[in-house]
Amino acid sequence: MSQEVPKTCKVVLAETVAKRLLGEVADSLDATRAKGIKQPCLTAFLANDDPAAVKYAEWSKKTCEENGFKFVLRTVEKELLEEEISKANDDDSVDGIIVYYPIFPGNPNHDRYIQETVSLAKDVEGLRHTHLYNMYHNVRFLDPPTNLKKSLLPCTPLAIVKILEHLQIYNSILPAGNRLFGKTVTVINRSEVNGRPLAALLANDGATVYSVDVTGVQLFTRGQGIKQPRHQVLDKEGWALEDCLRASDVIISGVPSEAYKVPTELIRDGAVCINFASFRNFDGPAIKERASIYVPSVGKVTIAVLLRNLLRLIDNRQPAAEQQNALVAG
Numbered sequence: 271m272s273q274e275v276p277k278t279c280k281v282v283l284a285e286t287v288a289k290r291l292l293g294e295v296a297d298s299l300d301a302t303r304a305k306g307i308k309q310p311c312l313t314a315f316l317a318n319d320d321p322a323a324v325k326y327a328e329w330s331k332k333t334c335e336e337n338g339f340k341f342v343l344r345t346v347e348k349e350l351l352e353e354e355i356s357k358a359n360d361d362d363s364v365d366g367i368i369v370y371y372p373i374f375p376g377n378p379n380h381d382r383y384i385q386e387t388v389s390l391a392k393d394v395e396g397l398r399h400t401h402l403y404n405m406y407h408n409v410r411f412l413d414p415p416t417n418l419k420k421s422l423l424p425c426t427p428l429a430i431v432k433i434l435e436h437l438q439i440y441n442s443i444l445p446a447g448n449r450l451f452g453k454t455v456t457v458i459n460r461s462e463v464n465g466r467p468l469a470a471l472l473a474n475d476g477a478t479v480y481s482v483d484v485t486g487v488q489l490f491t492r493g494q495g496i497k498q499p500r501h502q503v504l505d506k507e508g509w510a511l512e513d514c515l516r517a518s519d520v521i522i523s524g525v526p527s528e529a530y531k532v533p534t535e536l537i538r539d540g541a542v543c544i545n546f547a548s549f550r551n552f553d554g555p556a557i558k559e560r561a562s563i564y565v566p567s568v569g570k571v572t573i574a575v576l577l578r579n580l581l582r583l584i585d586n587r588q589p590a591a592e593q594q595n596a597l598v599a600g
């Protein structure tokens with residue numbers, strides 16, 4: 271007797287992915303403690319009144335405290351932010367600094383300036399130009415040719431990579447650096463802190479990525495196969511979201527608007543859909559009839575990645591000789 275397999279969508283919660291990552295963080299924290307750092311400290315600066323930032327800060331505090339980290343939230347006036355960040359840069363009790371953006375809406379250059387105010391050694395979000403340059407150029411270390419200090423990746427894009435690994439969209443049979451070869455991904459949002467770095471990261475891992483924003487569509491690729499070490503970008507004149515959706519195995523959306531919904535009818539049957547906006551960009555019931563996997567939010571994974579990055583910063587502070595010994599011993 272043949273049994274029909276029900277056409278159901280698997281909903282994967284961020285919590286499930288975060289749990290696994292926090293297990294890895296716990297192991298790394300044990301190693302950090304063995305080096306004498308008892309409780310790593312993350313200092314967060316809130317200078318806007320974005321409810322999503324407040325919620326994210328609350329979750330970060332909870333996750334930090336549950337996992338052996340100290341979290342200090344500093345609410346400051348926009349005008350004093352630069353000075354307060356500088357003080358935290360010089361404060362040895364602070365291991366990593368996070369700032370909630372946007373702070374100066376309509377003036378992204380000012381936000382960029384604030385990002386550069388955070389010391390590279392405390393840039394837990396991976397948003398300093400050096401970290402971003404390395405990501406865009408697929409450079410993995412801060413100290414070539416010694417290659418002991420790992421360059422950090424921005425938290426939300428990295429969280430989405432970790433989700434795609436968990437979902438086995440990354441094909442582990444292929445060599446690292448090419449595990450998205452053959453996959454087509456649409457990323458809706460090309461902001462400098464989220465969508466653009468995400469598109470580049472996925473292209474660096476071999477995917478064909480359509481990056482969609484209000485200004486148009488861009489194609490991010492790494493050229494043919496694994497021959498190119500870094501991504502390339504091409505403007506897709508005349509292309510619209512619908513052209514990208516029809517071609518995509520994976521759709522990742524981060525549009526900061528309550529009203530925005532990715533049109534379900536244009537999504538391929540069996541696509542993987544991930545929402546990273548603080549609003550639901552997919553129509554909940556309908557998407558479950560269309561997608562094979564649906565990830566409604568990513569915030570908890572982002573926080574786990576933040577802690578992972580914090581331990582990496584602490585590791586990078588070790589003198590080179592100590593790191594070399596650890597490498598040989600490990």
Ligand code: NAD
Nearest residue numbers: 322426459460461464482483484526546547548568569572
């Ligand atoms: P942003 O405002 O800097 O960028 C949003 C981008 O989306 C802009 O480039 C804008 O032009 C584009 N956009 C707006 N409407 C669009 C449309 N209809 N089609 C295509 N693109 C459109 O915001 P951001 O910092 O990138 O954050 C985006 C969202 O993600 C927010 O809701 C934010 O709260 C959320 N977020 C979530 C996490 C997390 O870990 N869950 C982390 C950071 C941000």
